Amino acid sequence: MSKIILHIDLNAFFAACEEIKDPSLKGKPMIVGGGGRRGIVSTANYAARKYGIHSAMPTYKAIQLCPELIIREPDFKLYHHYSSLFFNYIKDNFSPLIEVASVDECYVDASEVLQNDPAPLKTILNLQQTLLKELGLSCSIGVAPTKFLAKMASNFKKPLGMTVYRRRELKNTLWILPITEMYGIGKATAPRLQALGIKTIGDLANNKSEDVKNMLGKSYFTFHDWANGYGSDTVIVDEEDPKSIGNSQTFLFDTDDYDEITALFKELSMSVSKRAERENKVGLTIQIVIRYYNFETVNRSVTLTKPTNKQLTIFYEAMKLFDRNYKDEPIRLLGVTLQNLSDEGSLVEQLSLFDDFTTKSKTEVIMDLLNEEYDKPAFIKLSDMKKE
DNA sequence: TCTGGGGTCCTAGGACCC
DNA sequence: TCTGGGGTCCTAGGACCC
Numbered sequence: 266m267s268k269i270i271l272h273i274d275l276n277a278f279f280a281a282c283e284e285i286k287d288p289s290l291k292g293k294p295m296i297v298g299g300g301g302r303r304g305i306v307s308t309a310n311y312a313a314r315k316y317g318i319h320s321a322m323p324t325y326k327a328i329q330l331c332p333e334l335i336i337r338e339p340d341f342k343l344y345h346h347y348s349s350l351f352f353n354y355i356k357d358n359f360s361p362l363i364e365v366a367s368v369d370e371c372y373v374d375a376s377e378v379l380q381n382d383p384a385p386l387k388t389i390l391n392l393q394q395t396l397l398k399e400l401g402l403s404c405s406i407g408v409a410p411t412k413f414l415a416k417m418a419s420n421f422k423k424p425l426g427m428t429v430y431r432r433r434e435l436k437n438t439l440w441i442l443p444i445t446e447m448y449g450i451g452k453a454t455a456p457r458l459q460a461l462g463i464k465t466i467g468d469l470a471n472n473k474s475e476d477v478k479n480m481l482g483k484s485y486f487t488f489h490d491w492a493n494g495y496g497s498d499t500v501i502v503d504e505e506d507p508k509s510i511g512n513s514q515t516f517l518f519d520t521d522d523y524d525e526i527t528a529l530f531k532e533l534s535m536s537v538s539k540r541a542e543r544e545n546k547v548g549l550t551i552q553i554v555i556r557y558y559n560f561e562t563v564n565r566s567v568t569l570t571k572p573t574n575k576q577l578t579i580f581y582e583a584m585k586l587f588d589r590n591y592k593d594e595p596i597r598l599l600g601v602t603l604q605n606l607s608d609e610g611s612l613v614e615q616l617s618l619f620d621d622f623t624t625k626s627k628t629e630v631i632m633d634l635l636n637e638e639y640d641k642p643a644f645i646k647l648s649d650m651k652k653e
Numbered sequence: 654t655c656t657g658g659g660g661t662c663c664t665a666g667g668a669c670c671c
Numbered sequence: 672t673c674t675g676g677g678g679t680c681c682t683a684g685g686a687c688c689c
Binding site: 298299302303304305306307321322323325326339341367368482483484507508509510511512513514515560597598600602 | 654655656657658659660661662663664
């Protein structure tokens with residue numbers, strides 16, 4: 266028995282939030298994004314899109330296309346606020362079987378809710394209208410038997426669209442779309458598929474070629490299933506539980522100045538630490554990212570013996586990784602990420618101590634824990650750093 | 654004036670253990 | 672006789688998405 270999966274996607278979400286906050290923006294070309302030297306467009310409202318402005322475009326280019334463009338710096342608190350309102354509204358007024366996919370989209374298993382509904386599509390349209398009326402948020406909805414199809418369907422008509430993809434109709438709906446439109450196929454894989462003659466999603470669905478199979482490896486079966494309407498239809502209801510917490514920043518101007526680099530690492534470590542503490546998370550692995558002037562990007566990570574969220578520990582490990590790996594060239598961006606997360610004070614966190622302290626008795630480890638020995642500032646030798 | 658910042662997932666090789 | 676076969680963890684890199 267097929268399920269009824271909805272994918273609900275808020276249209277131009279960041280821009281929509283700004284328009285709610287300041288209704289005078291409505292109808293005027295506006296973007297949310299960085300206004301500075303290296304800023305890019307995060308979201309363009311529909312008035313700005315008419316000028317050809319789109320996400321990921323450098324802001325200066327957007328201004329060239331539309332000199333009277335209004336620019337708003339991102340206000341993530343505001344967006345999270347409306348995001349929560351959106352998810353809660355659906356939970357309370359439609360169905361609690363909701364999987365949060367990102368800040369502005371979710372999947373809903375509507376099988377039961379719509380089971381005995383004589384006019385299910387009307388009910389869905391009604392939900393869309395009330396979301397617009399009650400929250401002021403416009404969304405597009407995809408209706409299909411799997412999550413992938415629902416996602417593709419919601420993408421088909423924006424804004425305020427509703428699209429149904431039925432399995433028996435895929436030939437005339439999904440399959441005619443270019444392969445570049447397929448979720449999961451990006452700008453690295455699409456050209457390689459095209460070179461093998463796969464131009465549309467239908468070509469992939471009906472592929473028999475071994476070349477294509479070899480190129481995609483294990484993912485071939487996932488994509489092939491998706492394209493034929495047989496992907497996952499399981500909506501996973503879970504409270505968000507981050508797998509990593511990171512922070513990165515691009516310099517206004519490329520730099521090789523050690524003081525500037527140290528200062529940014531300190532700032533990044535602090536913000537990562539603060540967020541981890543707030544979310545009650547500790548991480549076992551610390552990763553840094555160095556992006557050089559030419560966009561060459563290097564990741565280096567270290568796994569500790571004890572999970573942490575302490576700023577000094579993160580900063581110290583980040584600097585060690587940096588010193589060990591930096592090749593003396595101008596840097597564009599630095600990042601710090603805490604990975605391998607567990608809940609602070611959880612059994613997992615406590616037990617992880619024993620792995621690497623086998624010479625210590627359980628009592629000793631617990632004494633250490635109580636004393637928090639491993640995070641004392643004394644752990645840091647200032648002489649290890651060129652400058653504090 | 655090219656190219657932000659937040660993530661997730663997958664792969665592949667090497668270390669290490671049995 | 673140069674050296675099997677798993678399994679797991681760590682690390683680096685890449686692809687993709689919002």
